[in-house]
Amino acid sequence: xxxxxxxxxxxxxxxxxxxxxxxxxxxxxxxxxxxxxxxxxxxxxxxxxxxxxxxxxxxxxxxxxxxxxxxxxxxxxxxxxxxxxxxxxxxxxxxxxxxxxxxxxx
Amino acid sequence: xxxxxxxxxxxxxxxxxxxxxxxxxxxxxxxxxxxxxxxxxxxxxxxxxxxxxxxxxxxxxxxxxxxxxxxxxxxxxxxxxxxxxxxxxxxxxxxxxxxxxxxxxxxxxxxxxxxxxxxxxxxxxxxxxxxxxxxxxxxxxxxx
Numbered sequence: 001x002x003x004x005x006x007x008x009x010x011x012x013x014x015x016x017x018x019x020x021x022x023x024x025x026x027x028x029x030x031x032x033x034x035x036x037x038x039x040x041x042x043x044x045x046x047x048x049x050x051x052x053x054x055x056x057x058x059x060x061x062x063x064x065x066x067x068x069x070x071x072x073x074x075x076x077x078x079x080x081x082x083x084x085x086x087x088x089x090x091x092x093x094x095x096x097x098x099x100x101x102x103x104x105x106x
Numbered sequence: 107x108x109x110x111x112x113x114x115x116x117x118x119x120x121x122x123x124x125x126x127x128x129x130x131x132x133x134x135x136x137x138x139x140x141x142x143x144x145x146x147x148x149x150x151x152x153x154x155x156x157x158x159x160x161x162x163x164x165x166x167x168x169x170x171x172x173x174x175x176x177x178x179x180x181x182x183x184x185x186x187x188x189x190x191x192x193x194x195x196x197x198x199x200x201x202x203x204x205x206x207x208x209x210x211x212x213x214x215x216x217x218x219x220x221x222x223x224x225x226x227x228x229x230x231x232x233x234x235x236x237x238x239x240x241x242x243x244x245x246x247x248x249x250x
Contacts (some may be wrong), residue, residue, distance in 0.1 A: 033161025037184075037186060043178065045176070045178075
């Protein structure tokens with residue numbers, strides 16, 4: 001019974017159900033008659049002025065790496081073994097501080 | 107496949123999602139449509155739900171005579187509604203263009219631009235007339 005609740009099996013079952021629903025939807029849906037109006041983006045019937053744009057992910061990546069570093073640091077510190085090795089956590093945190101400082105100052 | 111067809115019809119009849127489109131009316135019919143969707147008349151008990159995009163709608167509720175300016179936009183929105191789609195012309199102007207029929211600035215009724223499945227006359231039609239029209243459309247979908 002426990003193997004049925006293991007993540008890979010649950011994932012495979014969920015994926016299978018999703019595929020069945022997808023194929024059922026395709027079988028039930030009528031044929032699409034693609035026209036220029038249908039393919040156009042919806043803007044209350046208006047023409048959408050097209051323009052090229054480039055997304056800026058620079059700030060996003062800085063924030064994403066910042067939170068990743070902090071989360072990994074919290075995970076590592078909370079799972080440190082007890083004993084003399086625990087002192088190494090301070091060294092690790094010092095490196096993390098440097099990494100965060102580099103991110104913030106950048 | 108008959109089971110799938112029955113399931114499709116059942117789900118379509120139980121959830122006719124509507125898009126409200128004013129093609130050039132005076133807003134009288136629009137106010138009555140909103141009244142029909144509010145709790146007092148509660149068209150939502152039939153599964154009627156107002157959507158904000160034609161991509162999610164089964165039924166287009168059109169009011170007003172179609173002005174020349176909005177005709178192409180109405181056609182595009184009709185094209186953007188997925189099949190099978192149904193159009194209800196709400197009000198006298200939407201049904202036949204009167205009293206603006208023949209005016210230089212409009213096409214006339216909704217059926218001059220897109221095919222119409224149901225006409226609800228009135229200036230404006232009362233919310234219960236609107237609900238009766240929707241019920242007729244649902245009965246038509248069920249093949250009754």
